[in-house]
Amino acid sequence: MQPISVEQFKDDYIKKFEQLYAYNYKEGTQREKFSALGFLVKNYYMGDWKDTVDEYRDEKKKQMFYFSMEYLPGRMLRSNLLNLGLTEVVEEGLQELGLNLDNITLGEVDPALGNGGLGRLASCFMDSIASKGLPGHGNGIRYQYGLFKQKFIDGHQIELPENWLRNGNVWEVRKENKAVVIRFGGEVYMVPDDHGELHPHYHHTQNILAVPYDTAQVGYQNDTVNNLRLWAAEIPYGDEYLFRTEEDRDGVKQITEVLYPDDSSYEGRLLRLKQEYFLSSAGIQSIVRYYQTLNEDWSLFADKVAIHVNDTHPALAVPELMRLLLDDVRLTWDQAWEITKKTISYTNHTILQEAMEKWPIDMVKDLLPRIYQIIEEINRRYVEKKLPLYGEDLTYRTAIIGNGQIRMANLAIIGSHSVNGVARLHTTILINETLNDFYLIYPGKFNNKTNGITQRRWMQISNRGLTEMLDDVIGTSWKKEPDELVMLKAYKDDEKVLQRLEDVKIENKKRFASYVKDEMGIVIDPNAIFDVQIKRLHAYKRQLLNVLHILDRYLQIKDNPEIDMPKRVFIFGAKAAPSYHYAKQIIKLINAVAKMVNNDEEINDLIKVVFIENYGVSLAELIIPAADVSEQISLAGKEASGTSNMKLMANGALTMATMDGATVEIFESVGEGNIYIFGLGNDEVQEYYANGTYNSHDLYDNNPRLKRVLNLLIDGTIPDIQQEGADIFDSLVKFNDEYFLLKDFDSYIRAQYKLDEDFKDRTLWNQMALMNIAHAGRFSADYTIMRYAKEIWKIFPRGDMGRTFLPQ
Known part of the structure; x- marks a missing residue:
């Protein structure tokens, strides 16, 4: 694409708006201003789009x-501007026209094409x-x-x-x-x-x-x-x-x-x-x-x-x-x-x-x-070919058609x-x-x-304060080679860099706190720990274990209102499938706990619970830069990978996790001192499955602290959850706790209280956050994609571009 000057952009924007709406851009609505800008940006890349398609076809790539x-995809305006190298030109041009890019982007709808x-x-x-x-x-x-x-x-x-x-x-x-x-x-x-x-x-x-x-x-x-x-x-x-x-x-x-x-x-x-x-x-x-x-x-x-x-x-x-x-x-x-x-x-x-x-x-x-x-x-030929090689059991277990199903x-x-x-x-x-x-x-x-994730959206677009800090401290090469974020490690003991990192985080937390106040009427303290769990609502992801921790913390404060404990805001974002009754019961429980905790004056704001409605990409861009803690607490051996773990670490959140999915690789990258690991490992989980000795009722009977928390589900303490509370209690105690929450409870609580102590030491906490950012480059989708391209798809970049060094 040819370079665009600020003056040319301003002329192009005015012309495009008037072509679309036949009146002055100053009279336009937010959506109209966005539409005009979107159509203009599309015009800017149409030539490259045609050239790319033509090249692929003509060279038979x-x-x-x-x-x-x-x-x-999330809102695409910011992403397209960044990738075209037009962000600064457009911001300056709009400002000179009396407009604001941040406001205009709100006119774009988040495409609802995924879960x-x-x-x-x-x-x-x-x-x-x-x-x-x-x-x-x-x-x-x-x-x-x-x-x-x-x-x-x-x-x-x-x-x-x-x-x-x-x-x-x-x-x-x-x-x-x-x-x-x-x-x-x-x-x-x-x-x-x-x-x-x-x-x-x-x-x-x-x-x-x-x-x-x-x-x-x-x-x-x-x-x-x-x-x-x-x-x-x-x-x-x-x-x-x-x-x-x-x-x-x-x-x-x-x-x-x-x-x-x-x-x-x-x-x-x-x-x-x-x-x-x-x-x-x-x-x-x-x-x-x-x-x-x-x-x-x-x-x-x-x-x-x-x-x-x-x-x-x-x-x-x-x-x-x-x-x-x-x-x-x-x-x-x-x-x-x-x-x-x-x-x-x-x-x-x-x-x-x-x-x-x-x-x-x-x-x-x-x-x-x-x-x-x-x-x-296909199935007939498969069975015919494999039967003499592997026998009936293995062949029919792997056949495409079996038991009346495909x-x-x-x-x-x-x-x-x-x-x-x-x-x-x-x-x-x-x-x-x-x-x-x-x-x-x-x-x-x-x-x-x-x-992997794209640092372009999850750092450059959603966390501009962090991006500017990184550019000043380590230069800009990380934007094309994310593994160069590792250079940040050299500044682990630099007080000015650590302070600037904390300042960026506080600004992001203020921005999120403002949203929560405006949209939900809940006042949260930006100096509190922002503890985030954002993912699909499913029993194996164990949002419920997070709730048990909140209830335990609630009881500790009720027992001792003078307790020395940092404030914590628990932030949830999750949708449950419409027919997933149990997941919807957990949503009701979280909202009931939020109502109870947020309105209990004896808690003295030491806990707040915020469940963000209609979680999606644009809300993630607001939440993730503000997060201090990343909850990755699925039962070990159940989560395939996870990617919120990568987005959150890249923005300086510390991971609270089981050894599951890609968190195992995050642990290896950041080191034991920069992550909180708890709970059963996959081998231990598999051993329970093999020997059938897991007994959740025994855990309930023999752990007074856990028993007291679980009883809150059925003793009327939490308002308006009589049916939901009873069903969830039964799933954990009577029906043997499918995802082993009760077994991991004590380990989880210990890790959370260790986190409390670490957060009080601001230098230590900021060092840990810095180390997470420094090791986030390994989890760039750019590297993942180059591996797919080289090892599976056998496709090659245009010219010499994209010959990316793959971190070991």
Whole structure:
């Protein structure tokens, strides 16, 4: 992109605003001012976008296509300005026009395209792929309402539609000429042609049009602009007469209406399956059509295309690619299967066997008859080939079809050339436990790629005070090579640097405190410890253990109001799946505890509890820079990786954690003195599972401190949780505490009180915070992506850019 002067920007902005609205920009609303700026910024990068696409096509570069059900990009204006190198020019220009960039950014809606870590990881990867100059793009769904908008009514989670597209999306470009048709239902018959070859004939199918909306993924100051393609479901042109009823038309809209429809009913599960095939088929059709324009032999397909399946949701990409290669390209089965395996790679994101996706055979057969035929044949050939090698037990345990279900993880593993975990511990558990059967058969497929985050958003954009401090102290090279943050270690004993670090943190805490006061009416002290747990609400993530600590602390203060204890603000951000009753009960409990604690004058503000409503990327950008403590307290062996742990450490928060997920690697990086570790390890957890000796009732009976805390759930102390309190108490005491909270309770409490003492020593605390920031570069998504590119996708940067040193 050509450099833009402040004067040129001002002229361009005024002209763009008047073109859009036909009146003076000073009269515009916040949203209109944002829209004008967004369209202008899009104009600035359109040339680079076209040039990038043309280069990839003309040079026939191998390209990677990343399939994910979720993307959580956050507000894109700041990110695009940073990556284009325009932030200062735009800020200065707007200021001279009497406008403020911070205010204008609030006119942008946070895209509701994801749920949590999976979606944010995908967006971090998109940013890093472009920023390293790699030819890689995203494929997803353009949800009209996304997940849901979370509201608390009397402490209960209520789900409302999040109509984030109500005013349009300035960043997207509708590409009607790239639309494809998706077939659902009907019958498929294999009919021989004149040469005796069988070809599918479809009857009575419901055809849906998939229309792509493309959003530029702007690389960091390198003129690379990749693409995120999101698909919307529409009625095919000219077929409106086939969708006569409102119910028919609604059925089409529903396919891309919400992320993760409620799957507690058959209809909800069927809709999820429709979504997954819709994404897989639309994306694969688009890729195959692109390859046809290259006029290359089909044997070279995997040399020009890599397809990555992010979790099992897009695993139908395997049979869909087979369908196109068999039915449209007319390759033999063996040719198509070899191409498919060489092209597709798969990331597993879960340790829990029960979380592995499975679909009833009849559902797949009815909805996707041709795809079912192909899956059945993949499975038949797999069983035929493996039976003589591995015997019945192992072969049928790993088969795609079994017990009346189609196992999507099995399909993804068998149909790909690479299977990776997302943290070293996670990959070890996959190999030794969860997917051990597959490891015995395919040891060469398994590898680890520890997740990463983009410091561009999570430091440069969300924590500008810290960014300025780092630039002054260690220079700016860390912005392109994040591992150079390690240079900060040299300033561990520099009092001025430590003080400046504390000053930055206090300013961020004041900013968050102001938000909490304005939005929630709760006054919190910026000098208190800001203790943060922000992640999806799930029992294994153990927000409930955090609550037990809060209740223990509450009792300690009630017993001794003069106790010497630093103030602490407990900050939660979490959504529970609409049908996850237990998680929603925990939300109600947290809100009830907040109401009790925050309004008890005897507590003397030593504890405050803040549960942020409708947590998402933009709120994370406010919370994370303000955090002192990062709660990563899942039961060891349950969390695949985590990425909030990385974002929080990069902003100087100290981790309170079990040895789980990527926290194990954070511990190795920062050292024992700069992190708080407690609780059972994975080996100890597995031993309990193996010998069956865990007894939560004994722990309750024999630990008076714990018993007193648990009794608060059922003795009426906490207001308005009679049912929720009883159910949660029973889950912990009567039903043997599935995630071992009671066993880890004492260790957790000891670690928390050690943290209290350390926080009182400001020099020590700031040194620990500095060491966390210094070691955060290792967890950059840039390095993660370069490993994927080199070891799995075999794609290369444009020119020499992106040849990043990979930290050991």
